[in-house]
Amino acid sequence: MGETDARLRRAQIDGPPIRDAATVIVLRDAATAPRVLMGQRGSGAAFMPNKFVFPGGAVDAADAGVPLACPLNAACETRLRAETDPxxxxxxxxxxxxxxxxxxxxIFGVPGAWDRPAPEGWEGFAASGHLPSPRGFHFVFRAITPPGRPRRFDARFFLVEAEAVVNDPDDFSGAQEELSHLQWVPLPEARGFDLPFITEVxxxxxARLSRQGLPPDSVPFFNNRTGRSEFLRLD
Known part of the structure; x- marks a missing residue:
């Protein structure tokens, strides 16, 4: 085993665990002047400080038991089940x-009462009088953080048009201050912000999908699980 291979193997064994995560690209005015919703991470964040990103984060244990208002669309569910626990x-x-x-x-949801107490982390959403709805969500990208980073995620990126938001898309008063400078960024200008590399990709x-339309014909997957970057497509 060469020195580089040994270093990568140590990073895989000794580094932080890879956590499942979800990120959402909310696209507005796709047919006319497309914009995406982004915010800035804090300077003290352990992962990607100061970077402009899409909303997203790690999957919590409670998320598995949350009642969705409708099933996932078939293509989205099939691709999410590939190369992972279905x-x-x-x-x-x-x-x-x-x-x-x-x-x-x-809020991405439909009006309705929960048939059970909301789990930790979901109390505020349930109190809004909505059930979470994946209607309009499309799975469009997947990437695993390479070894050597302070935190690692297996991130699935979802694209959804802003028309699916049921409250005012310009009102961020309910945000819990995890992101600052929340704004709708014109798609052609977004790459001028301070972005993580994967966000640029x-x-x-x-941009391609905003021209081509949804759903995507396949999902790009940057598999960096072992340190050897592998590019796949989930059909």
């Missing part, structure tokens, strides 16, 4: 909806 798919979408709620105050895919 049972994880609903929790990933629930986490995506929760993270948008927490970080922006925007995802933006290029979003």
């Amino acid at each position: 049972a994880l798919a609903p929790a990933l979408v629930a986490a995506a909806i929760r993270e948008v709620w927490e970080e922006t105050g925007l 995802v933006l290029a895919e979003v």
